[in-house]
Amino acid sequence: METRQGNYFEEFEVFSRKTQSSPIQYHFSLLAPNEDIAIMMAQENFMRREAVDDIWVVKRRNIRKMTAEEKKTLQRIDNKDYRTTKGYGYLKKKWRKYEQGMLDEKEIMSWAGGVKNEE
Amino acid sequence: MRNESLKDIAIKELLLQLADDDFIHSYRGAEWLGLAPHIEEDVASASISQDTMGHAAIYYKLLDELGEGDADKLAHDRPAKERRNAIILELVNGPGHYMKDPDYDWAFAVVRNYFYTQAKAIKVQSLHSCSYEPLAEVAQKVQMELYYHLMHWKTWFVQLLGSGHLEAVSRMKAAIGKTMPDFAGVFSLGQYGEEMVELGLIEGEAVLQKKWIEAITPIFESVGLAATIQIGMARGDGRNGQHTEDLEKALKTLSEVYASDKAASW
Amino acid sequence: MNVLLNDMAGEEKLNQFIARIEAGEKIEADDWMPEEYRGTLIKLISMHGISEIMGALPEKEWVPKAPTLNRKLGIMAKVQDEMGHGQLLLRVAEDLLKPYSKKRDDLMQDLFKGDLKFHNVFHMEAKSWGDAGLIGWLVDGAAIISQTNMLGASYGPYARALQRICAEEVFHAQHGEAIIMALAEGTEEQRKLVQDSINYWWESLLLFFGPPSKKEVGTSKQDITIKYKIRTSTNEELRQAFFSKYVKRILSLGFSIPDETLRFDKESETWIYQQPDWGKLKVFARNEGPRSQDRLSLRRNSYEKNKWVREALAPKII
Numbered sequence: 082m083e084t085r086q087g088n089y090f091e092e093f094e095v096f097s098r099k100t101q102s103s104p105i106q107y108h109f110s111l112l113a114p115n116e117d118i119a120i121m122m123a124q125e126n127f128m129r130r131e132a133v134d135d136i137w138v139v140k141r142r143n144i145r146k147m148t149a150e151e152k153k154t155l156q157r158i159d160n161k162d163y164r165t166t167k168g169y170g171y172l173k174k175k176w177r178k179y180e181q182g183m184l185d186e187k188e189i190m191s192w193a194g195g196v197k198n199e200e
Numbered sequence: 201m202r203n204e205s206l207k208d209i210a211i212k213e214l215l216l217q218l219a220d221d222d223f224i225h226s227y228r229g230a231e232w233l234g235l236a237p238h239i240e241e242d243v244a245s246a247s248i249s250q251d252t253m254g255h256a257a258i259y260y261k262l263l264d265e266l267g268e269g270d271a272d273k274l275a276h277d278r279p280a281k282e283r284r285n286a287i288i289l290e291l292v293n294g295p296g297h298y299m300k301d302p303d304y305d306w307a308f309a310v311v312r313n314y315f316y317t318q319a320k321a322i323k324v325q326s327l328h329s330c331s332y333e334p335l336a337e338v339a340q341k342v343q344m345e346l347y348y349h350l351m352h353w354k355t356w357f358v359q360l361l362g363s364g365h366l367e368a369v370s371r372m373k374a375a376i377g378k379t380m381p382d383f384a385g386v387f388s389l390g391q392y393g394e395e396m397v398e399l400g401l402i403e404g405e406a407v408l409q410k411k412w413i414e415a416i417t418p419i420f421e422s423v424g425l426a427a428t429i430q431i432g433m434a435r436g437d438g439r440n441g442q443h444t445e446d447l448e449k450a451l452k453t454l455s456e457v458y459a460s461d462k463a464a465s466w
Numbered sequence: 467m468n469v470l471l472n473d474m475a476g477e478e479k480l481n482q483f484i485a486r487i488e489a490g491e492k493i494e495a496d497d498w499m500p501e502e503y504r505g506t507l508i509k510l511i512s513m514h515g516i517s518e519i520m521g522a523l524p525e526k527e528w529v530p531k532a533p534t535l536n537r538k539l540g541i542m543a544k545v546q547d548e549m550g551h552g553q554l555l556l557r558v559a560e561d562l563l564k565p566y567s568k569k570r571d572d573l574m575q576d577l578f579k580g581d582l583k584f585h586n587v588f589h590m591e592a593k594s595w596g597d598a599g600l601i602g603w604l605v606d607g608a609a610i611i612s613q614t615n616m617l618g619a620s621y622g623p624y625a626r627a628l629q630r631i632c633a634e635e636v637f638h639a640q641h642g643e644a645i646i647m648a649l650a651e652g653t654e655e656q657r658k659l660v661q662d663s664i665n666y667w668w669e670s671l672l673l674f675f676g677p678p679s680k681k682e683v684g685t686s687k688q689d690i691t692i693k694y695k696i697r698t699s700t701n702e703e704l705r706q707a708f709f710s711k712y713v714k715r716i717l718s719l720g721f722s723i724p725d726e727t728l729r730f731d732k733e734s735e736t737w738i739y740q741q742p743d744w745g746k747l748k749v750f751a752r753n754e755g756p757r758s759q760d761r762l763s764l765r766r767n768s769y770e771k772n773k774w775v776r777e778a779l780a781p782k783i784i
Contacts, residue, residue: 089780090238090570109630110557111240112570114359114779118241121355124348125244126553127630129546149497230529230538233545234522235764237772238570239553246546250539257535272534299527300760301767306775360778368778450530457533457595464652466533466595 092141093119095126097133110141210395211332212266213284214402217390217439218323219259220285223275224447225316226253227454228289231298237306248313248352251345258338265334276458280448281441286385289316290438290447307371310360311379314353315416319386321346322411323402331400354419361423376425381434384409390439487695492622495561506690507621508562515555516577517585522548523761524588528598540641541598547634554627561623578766580753586673586746589755593666596649596659600667602642604712608674610635611707612697620695650719657720664716665724672742673750675708676701682744709737 090112096105108127113119119138128136147155162168166186173183182188229249236242260271268274283290289312294304324346327339360368387409389396397404413429420429436442457466479498486493493499522545529545532538560570576582587605592598613632619625649656678701680686691697699707709730716723725740749755753762 088569089776091781109554109627110561111553112238112557113240114776115781117355118359118779121352122240122244125247126240126550129247129550130634146496227530230542233526233529233542234519234549235768235772237775239519239549239556243546243550243553246542246549250542250546253535253539253542257539260535275535276533298530299764301763304768304771306772360775363778365774365778367774371774453530454538456531461653461655464656466537466648466652 089114093138095123096137098135100134210392213392215259215263216284219256220283222252222256224285225289248349276455280443285438287435287438288382292446307375310356311375314357317349326403380431383431384433388437388439487620494622512559515552518548518552520584521588524592551631558623586750587670589750589758591756596663599645600663603646606638615699616697668724669742675705678702
């Protein structure tokens with residue numbers, strides 16, 4: 082079997098997350114011979130002045146990006162109110178007629194951690 | 201009363217050892233700026249040198265609070281014979297000058313850094329239960345940054361030795377051979393060592409050394425190195441003011457501007 | 467479908483490219499771009515990147531000598547940032563070089579051969595602690611003026627790298643100002659350090675922005691970088707901005723500027739100044755400045771000496 086020397090400078094993309102609940106964020110790319118060295122260099126290269134909770138490094142060749150042509154597939158007509166609460170806003174007025182408040186996003190999200198008993 | 205003053209002396213001695221070790225180690229690290237094997241590593245290791253200088257500054261500040269004089273003066277204005285750092289930490293990175301034809305050896309940098317960081321982690325761990333409270337508190341903080349330092353240097357150590365690359369392995373082995381004979385100096389507690397232990401400031405030299413050997417043995421084994429670890433103080437004990445010409449030269453450089461006007465504000 | 471981009475004729479691609487730039491869109495590494503654009507970016511960004519790497523060296527000389535613990539820490543952090551900026555910029559340049567199969571090693575070799583130039587200021591000597599401060603204050607000040615001018619660059623990866631860089635440059639400028647301020651408020655000798663530094667660096671600072679037009683040195687990239695919306699201002703506009711921001715500050719600390727003709731002309735609202743010796747730019751480009759060869763040799767030395775590390779860790783492909 083033939084062994085040949087690969088490239089010391091492999092490209093890695095670096096991502097991090099600020100806190101446990103924040104989304105992963107992209108930073109930049111760096112060169113490293115392998116992922117252990119890449120992760121060891123990531124914070125000091127791109128996050129030395131900010132707090133981070135987690136870091137990911139990914140070999141660039143393992144990232145499938147979109148081509149310019151494929152990016153065209155991302156376009157949509159702005160007519161999809163039926164998918165969002167915006168399309169159902171009229172319910173607020175309806176419920177008012179029945180002397181009830183609307184169970185809107187704000188109300189529903191406030192149920193996290195339990196709902197207070199009420200009559 | 202006598203006990204009290206002996207305690208004061210022991211505390212100051214220990215702080216000077218800790219401060220001087222980190223100060224000169226960081227100085228040698230800083231000489232590598234711009235010269236590391238690749239740019240990303242240059243940036244990463246520069247943080248470690250900064251952290252380490254930061255630790256020295258914290259220890260000097262504790263000494264300042266004990267009336268030993270201002271931290272900058274302690275760092276810049278003490279002759280070699282008053283320095284307490286271990287000799288292995290003052291040795292040059294290699295022949296040449298950091299500005300002209302430096303023949304620096306990355307293998308020696310990796311070995312010295314890995315050995316020292318592991319030793320420092322063990323000492324700092326021991327300082328968690330230091331009877332001198334301010335030092336115990338500082339040890340907690342310093343430890344936070346050592347996780348990264350240790351991961352960094354251990355990764356280099358293991359990867360270079362485990363690379364199977366002939367030159368890398370032989371350079372690394374040579375660097376280990378160069379570091380071991382003086383490395384016991386890092387564990388030396390100097391002439392007040394017994395008092396430090398009796399006063400509950402830190403564990404004894406033998407205990408610290410044993411823990412260090414226990415920590416590095418599995419790493420040695422993982423890269424197929426015989427784990428007969430023998431360290432000594434071939435060039436003397438830096439804790440007692442014994443030093444090499446390397447330190448003299450370093451002190452001259454690092455205090456050049458400071459010494460040009462000691463009274464000035466810089 | 468006959469509207470696929472790769473089926474478009476060259477001219478159509480170019481028109482669409484120009485239209486995107488005109489509309490303020492960002493061009494990304496994988497997007498189609500005209501050769502002239504790619505070539506201009508490669509020249510600009512690889513020189514910018516390697517200048518950061520070479521620019522770390524003059525200040526590095528003062529890292530061990532910095533006079534207090536705090537100054538030692540500050541200048542270490544600054545040199546680290548310069549290397550970090552080099553890292554960001556070289557990554558951007560390396561991605562642009564993909565079609566030519568050129569990598570970081572090739573950029574380093576280009577530097578050693580003298581094909582890849584580095585900025586004029588980094589060929590100069592950093593003789594004193596005053597110079598270390600002045601580099602932070604005025605050289606970085608000049609760099610901030612030229613770099614912020616490109617923050618809106620049409621090339622997305624460059625604009626993003628600059629965003630990171632400029633944020634850190636603010637720290638650099640203040641680090642430099644802090645050193646200078648301490649010296650300015652210090653002893654006569656300390657003040658002299660600053661005055662000597664201003665005298666030594668002034669011409670380099672003017673040269674830094676490049677010639678006002680083609681006629682001074684024969685070539686100039688400024689028109690092309692403006693055409694492609696990589697930057698917005700001309701060399702001369704940037705130099706004028708530098709005068710506007712820094713002349714007053716230098717004078718306010720009681721220092722003088724080595725140019726008796728320097729004055730603001732109210733009529734034309736421009737600074738009148740003694741032209742530097744533009745021929746020196748060519749001297750630096752040939753790596754014949756006071757410290758060109760020493761710094762190149764330091765860089766080459768570290769690259770060669772550590773070759774075994776890169777070889778040892780290169781993955782083995784079976």
